[in-house]
Amino acid sequence: MNYFHAKRLAMGLAGVLLVAACGDDTTAPPAALGVPVNVEARALSRTALQVTWASVAGAQSYEVEIAEGTSGGTFANIGTSTTTSFDAQGLTTGSQYRFRVVAVDGTRRSSPSNPSAAVVVPDEIFSVVTADITSNRRFHADTTYVLSGFIKVANGATLTIDPGTRIVGDFQVPGSSLFILRGGRIMAEGTAAQPIVFTSEREPGQRQPGDWGGLIIIGNGVISRTGPTQIEGTGTPAGANPAQFYNGGTDNNDNSGVLRYVRIEFAGYPTAPNEELNSLTMAAVGAATRIEYVQVLQGLDDSFEWFGGAVNSKYLVSYEASDDHFDMSEGYIGRNQFVIAFQSIRPEPRPGLAGGVASDPQMVENDGCWAENCSAGDANRSASQPYTVPVLANFTLVGAPAGAWETTGGNYGMMLRRGVGGLYVNGVVTRTSRDAISLRGAQTFSRHDEGNMRIRNLYVSQTAGVFQTPTTASSNPESHQFALDLAANQIEAGSVNAVDLFTGVPASTLSATAASFNWQPASGSPIATGGLTDFSVLPQQLQNATTANTHPNSEIVPTAYRGAAAPGGPQWWAGWTNYARN
Numbered sequence: 303m304n305y306f307h308a309k310r311l312a313m314g315l316a317g318v319l320l321v322a323a324c325g326d327d328t329t330a331p332p333a334a335l336g337v338p339v340n341v342e343a344r345a346l347s348r349t350a351l352q353v354t355w356a357s358v359a360g361a362q363s364y365e366v367e368i369a370e371g372t373s374g375g376t377f378a379n380i381g382t383s384t385t386t387s388f389d390a391q392g393l394t395t396g397s398q399y400r401f402r403v404v405a406v407d408g409t410r411r412s413s414p415s416n417p418s419a420a421v422v423v424p425d426e427i428f429s430v431v432t433a434d435i436t437s438n439r440r441f442h443a444d445t446t447y448v449l450s451g452f453i454k455v456a457n458g459a460t461l462t463i464d465p466g467t468r469i470v471g472d473f474q475v476p477g478s479s480l481f482i483l484r485g486g487r488i489m490a491e492g493t494a495a496q497p498i499v500f501t502s503e504r505e506p507g508q509r510q511p512g513d514w515g516g517l518i519i520i521g522n523g524v525i526s527r528t529g530p531t532q533i534e535g536t537g538t539p540a541g542a543n544p545a546q547f548y549n550g551g552t553d554n555n556d557n558s559g560v561l562r563y564v565r566i567e568f569a570g571y572p573t574a575p576n577e578e579l580n581s582l583t584m585a586a587v588g589a590a591t592r593i594e595y596v597q598v599l600q601g602l603d604d605s606f607e608w609f610g611g612a613v614n615s616k617y618l619v620s621y622e623a624s625d626d627h628f629d630m631s632e633g634y635i636g637r638n639q640f641v642i643a644f645q646s647i648r649p650e651p652r653p654g655l656a657g658g659v660a661s662d663p664q665m666v667e668n669d670g671c672w673a674e675n676c677s678a679g680d681a682n683r684s685a686s687q688p689y690t691v692p693v694l695a696n697f698t699l700v701g702a703p704a705g706a707w708e709t710t711g712g713n714y715g716m717m718l719r720r721g722v723g724g725l726y727v728n729g730v731v732t733r734t735s736r737d738a739i740s741l742r743g744a745q746t747f748s749r750h751d752e753g754n755m756r757i758r759n760l761y762v763s764q765t766a767g768v769f770q771t772p773t774t775a776s777s778n779p780e781s782h783q784f785a786l787d788l789a790a791n792q793i794e795a796g797s798v799n800a801v802d803l804f805t806g807v808p809a810s811t812l813s814a815t816a817a818s819f820n821w822q823p824a825s826g827s828p829i830a831t832g833g834l835t836d837f838s839v840l841p842q843q844l845q846n847a848t849t850a851n852t853h854p855n856s857e858i859v860p861t862a863y864r865g866a867a868a869p870g871g872p873q874w875w876a877g878w879t880n881y882a883r884n
Contacts, residue, residue, distance in 0.1 A: 335360055335412035338403040343421040344473065344503055345446075346389060347428060351421055353401045354387045354474060358412065361405035366390070369400050372420040377402050393423045419508045430472070435459050435486075443467045443496070448503065449478040449514070452536070454545065457485030460559070466496035470503040471514020477571040479515025479579060481533075482558055483545050484522055492563030494595070497878040502568040509568045509884050510652040511624050511659075512602035516569040516579040521558045522551035523586035525610025526633035526686040529675040535572070535579035535603070548585035549675070554612035554635070555853070556588025563595045563878050570602030570624065572657025578603035578625075587613040589636065592854040597621065597879045602651050602659070604667075605643075608634040608692070614855035616640050617874050621881060622811070624649045625660035627699070631669040631722070633688040637847065639695040639858050640874065642821060642866045646810045647883075648707035662711035665699040665734070668692065670721030670745065684721030684745035684780060691723040691754050693847050695858045696833075698821060698866040700800050701734035703809065714740045715765065720780065723749030725844045725858075726757045728833040730865040733764040733800040740770040741786070744779035750786075753841030757786055759834040761864045763796040763803070796828055803827050803865075814881045821867040821875065830869040833861040 340356040353366055366388045367377040377400075380390060393399060398420040405412040427445040434454045441447050443466035450472040455461045461482070463469070471478035480500070482488045492498040502513035518533055525531070531549035561582075572578040581601035584593070586609060593615035598605035605620035610633040620627035620643040627643035630636075643665045651658055671677065671686035678686040699715050707713075715731035718724070719742035731738040739757065741747065749755040762768050769785035776782060788795065801809050804827070806820035823830035837848050837860055850857035863869055 332410060333360070335405045335407055335410050337412045338364065338405055338415040341401060341403050341415045341418040342473070342504070343399070343401055343418050345421065345424045345428060348395045348425055349391065349393050349423065351390045351393060351399060351423060352387060353390060353403070353418065355403045355415065357386050358405040360407050362408070363406045364388070365404040365406060367402040367404070367414065369417070370397060371400070372398055377414070395423050395425050398422050419505055421505055435461055438462070440464065441467045441469065446470060448472050449480055450475045452477070452479050452481060452515070454481040454483050455486035455488060456483055460487040460489060463488070463490040463498050465492045465498065465563070467498050469498070469500045471569070473503045473513060477515040477573055477579065480517050481546070482519040484520050484551070487557070487559035488519065488561065489559050490561050490564050492878070494563055494877040497563045497565050500564070500566045500569065506882065507884055509882070511568055511600050511649045512571045512578070512651040512655050513568040515571045516581045516583060516601070517566055518579070518583040518585070519558050519587050519591070520546070520548045520585045521587035521591065521611055521613070522553040522556040523588045523611030523613070524551055524554050524633060524688060525549055525586050526671040526677050526688055526690070527673065527675045528677055531675060533583065533585060535577050548609060551586045554588055555590050557590035558587050560592040561596050562592065565597045565599060565878070565880055566601070567599040567880065567882070568601070572602060572655050574656050576657060578657050580604045580607040582606050583609070584611060584613055585609040587611040589613055589853040589856065594855060595874070595878065598623070599880055599882065600649055602649070602657070604629045608636065610634050612636050614638065614853060616855045618642070619875055619879050620644070622647055622649055623663065624651065626664050626667040628665070628694070629667045630692045631690055632671050634690050634692050635688065635847070637693040637856060637858050639855070640866045641694065641697040642875065643698070644700045645702040646706060647702065660712065661709050663707070663709060664712055664714050664717040665701060665731070666694070666716040668716075668718050668722045668724060672720045684743060686721070689721065689723050689749060689754060691749070691847065693725045693858055694729070695725070695727050696861055696864070696866050697729040699729070699731045700807065701732070703733060704735055708735060714738070714770070716740070717742070719743045719746055721745035721749065723754035725755070725840065725847060726760070728759050728861055728864050730761045730803065730829050731765065732762070732803060735766065737767040737770045738762040738765040739768060741784045742770070742781065744782050747784045753843055756840055756844055757791060757793065759792045759832060759864060761794050761796055761829045761832060763798055764800055768793060768795050792832065792834070794828070794832060798828060803829055811881060811883060816876070816879060816881060819875065819881065820873060821865065822871065822873065823863060823865065823867070823869045829864040831862060833863045835860045835862050
């Protein structure tokens, strides 16, 4: 074959191939690789950060890039991973780094991901806790402890936590929580200068409600439910984990330890719709347990929830809850004094969670028994005994401004229903878009007639009304509404706005700091007076519920003022509380 013949043959073959390529080949080009998302970094040690991201369909490996600083800078490749995590080693303590990830499949490469938020390499030690605590253990302040999963302090074991210690929930194991089981104890005694902090593992500015589970304490106290009763939000079917049951206890004097100067932030992970963990759950906790100076901040479900038991508390702060600030039910009879709840926004949980903010958030939501296995049976649940008869004294409840977070069934100051009783005295309820008090249900009003309920010496302002409009028109007695005589119970319907009642309370918290809050009555404030100073006017059983006994925080002190802070008195919240938005 001569040169020209070979050339013509080659040209003919090329034409055939060109025709095939243009008209006959229907094979689609390879699909582009998706760009990695959810790129996050967390501290591993004083010189290392761990980078994680969501998997990309078709990717065989991932290239990880790093840049120093909070913005700008040049990203450089630091390694490859065949999984969805990478440990960046040899970093500088105190420096901030951002990361990008590129998905790779042979010669195919995705575009770089969006950069992660900047993360500081901390000057601290990390300890990942993956196993239950079955013997005595101590958490030290020089170490950050990462709860990975449901971590349980078992019967007979005590977890001691030093002042200033930080405990975080592992964001790679959603819902990571700390359980103190029956017979176990937590000794978490911080100080005002060195509070113990349970919080999100994410960096400030990136945190949101529901980032981790919460703190759950289970005691041997008495509740008004029988049969297997599982902790709300644990995500396991009844019968699957008896260690998480809280029914059947007989000792309201049980001791589960101490929480003192403790903050719980960005907790309340939803294991399923309407199945969120609370920030602090106290299930059948006994009165020998000590709870004081505790703040819950930006939780996804209730801030503080009591299921039965008799634990007492003083100096509680709930800030920007996604459901109820204080929730007491199932036979709870504890005593609580000097309590603050503040709402100014609709909290926003992290996208993609199974649950979200509530459709009926209340400042206080107290019930008798209203779930399965109530002691009086399903047909008459609200008559179940023991009755829920708590004491709530010197409380300050400030709701969200009008339009900030309106809901279909919430926005009351105090929702008292389903056979609940209790003493509610020397309080302030202000800035709620619905009424200050919903006194709901025939069984609930029966508690008042029996002397197991009194609502006394309150100041109410900036609400739709004091009591929800009375009605007994419904055939369902649990929906009936009742009201009390305002003058006879020294309940004042005032006109002073929320922010003017106190020495320093901001209308919103967009730029709030700890210094923004001073809960003492402002000069000339009506809440500086009007308190009930003589409890002898109460029914005998409620008088008994205020007197001192051998348990911590058991005495409820009469005061001449209303609300959680004395005029010119100690600023008991100062130095250890936090008011972060994220």
